[in-house]
Amino acid sequence: MSHLFKEKIDAGIKYLDENRPNWFNEIDLQRLSMIQWHNCILGQLDLWKDFFEATVAINHGFDCYESYNYSILDSMWKEVILERRKRALEN
Numbered sequence: 001m002s003h004l005f006k007e008k009i010d011a012g013i014k015y016l017d018e019n020r021p022n023w024f025n026e027i028d029l030q031r032l033s034m035i036q037w038h039n040c041i042l043g044q045l046d047l048w049k050d051f052f053e054a055t056v057a058i059n060h061g062f063d064c065y066e067s068y069n070y071s072i073l074d075s076m077w078k079e080v081i082l083e084r085r086k087r088a089l090e091n
Contacts, residue, residue, distance in 0.1 A: 002072050009061030009076055012041070020045060024084035032078060034063070035070040041077060 016023040026045055033039040042048045042062050057063035064073055 002076060005061055005064070005069075005073060005076055008059055009073075009080065012060035012062055013080060015060055016041075016045075019050075020047070022088070024081045025088070027081055029078055029081060032074060032081075033070075034073040034077065035067060 020026075023041075023045060027041060028044060031039045031044065032041070034041070037043045037048065040062065042051055042057065051057040051060065051062055054063060058065065061073065061077075064070060
């Protein structure tokens with residue numbers, strides 16, 4: 001199932017990298033919950049206005065259609081954030 005989100009999350013990462021450098025350091029992983037608008041990536045970065053239309057958020061891996069998929073999104077985004085933080089420390 002996670003392979004279905006990889007391309008979409010990659011699009012979200014690209015957007016964030018281009019528009020909010022070091023975004024991964026601004027995310028509180030303890031709060032991260034993609035199903036809750038105020039705890040998701042966009043909520044924590046106050047970027048909901050850029051992705052107000054649901055299909056745009058879905059196409060960037062910030063939202064999904066079925067609630068049972070949110071835990072997959074949580075895990076995948078956490079993995080990305082931890083990897084980005086690790087790489088930043090190594091540089």
